[in-house]
Amino acid sequence: MFLNRLLVHRKLSIREALEVMETSGFGILLLIDQNEVFERTITDGDLRRLILAGFNLDATLENLPQIKSVSVSENYKKKDVFDLMNQFSINHIPVIDACGKVIDVLNRKDFDHHILLSVPHMGDDEKYFVDEAFETNWIAPLGPNVDAFEAELADAVQIRHALAVSSGTAAIHLALRVLGVNLGDRVFCSTLTFAASAFPIVYQGADPIFIDSDKESWNMSPKALERAFEKSKLENWLPKAVIVVNLYGQSADMDLILDICNRYNVPVIEDAAESLGAKYKGKSSGTFGKIGCYSFNGNKIITTSGGGMIVSNDRSLIEKAKFLSTQARDPFLHYQHSEIGYNYRMSNILAGVGRGQLKVLNNRVLQRRKIFEYYKDRLSDIHFLKFMPEPKWSYSNHWLSAITVDKNSPIKSIELIAHLSNEMIEARPVWKPMHLQPVFSKSRYFTADDVSISDDLFLNGICLPSSSNMTNNDLEMVVQSIRKIFGVK
């Protein structure tokens, strides 16, 4: 085995050591004593320094100083090895057993690989559209890529109007603005979400009121929503809008939610930042509310590195959003403003990236769904793990593969996340619900009954690496790593 070619004793001459190093091609030697116990690592630099110190090639390695080299024990953590390699700028680390013997040498190339949660995945055409923008000097914001990206996205999700903006957060903010949400208004919002769903409510000086999830979809519970409306009616007010989040690529149960909201005549904003390409009862997620919002942030299913889109079948809403997103300029040659606006439009360069990405959206959905199926297939025998349910009305894009760890599991979700992190695999807890966030500690919160479903999902939920460009090898590494900590082969 290759290891034997690296082991040398102190009685070896410098010349012999150099010859061994030359034939092994490894760039290091491992010095061991008569009992084969590891002493230190020798680099070619160490040998060069002996010669420069005046030793000739026949001098032995006895002359090497005794130093303590970096090594790891058998149950090393991948992450620690990688950190050590970086800290000491070395490419190899010997593994030493309990008796002090070398049993392996770890090579940087096997450790220089993080498996991340969700990374960008470019297709073939993004560069073409960006190059075209450069060649035609359409570098300024707006331009033909923006118009085309809007039209192509509207076509892809089958909606009439779309407006490309600088982020998903900007899209939600504009949606609230055009629906007339203002100081002192109230807005219902799914609690189990990323903070960007709720922050824009506060930008408008309105108060968010959070709604719990249901078990079936992890999304807004129609029952909890109904309770919130009943309570509001009793107190003689109504929310100005309802923000429904489609979590991890899965649509909420829109028929039930729209039923309730229509009864109270309150408009729905669909936060579809995570669910582009997903479907509810065969129709595109994001097209059910009065307004839908998508995100093209770097971690989403397709990305423009940063961007968003606001969509609606109501032309006047999108026109108003367009006006506000370009600094609310009144139609005069001189700059005149009667309202406060924003600089929220997408640039022509980024829209070029978006056009390329949109071409591969369907493919990305299939890849992410395959990843979910892979995990399910390879991990379902671990009964402590449950997969995010996909109701029969849902066709999720499985942006992130989410699981929960049973309360009775010997391994808790945070331990699993820490274990994966040690193996250089990025996993994250499910979003921390908004009603548990310090910044929203004074906000109201409605559940369907006495238990808070989202609290449990947060406590036990984990998102596994789900990038559409993960290799089978990456996937299997995640699976093996999880099987290992649960002690199953």
Ligand SMILES: *Cc1c(COP(=O)(O)O)cnc(C)c1O
């Ligand atoms: C990513 C995300 C947003 C915000 O989108 P940005 O483009 O990052 O501003 C909003 N809501 C949800 C649910 C998201 O996941």
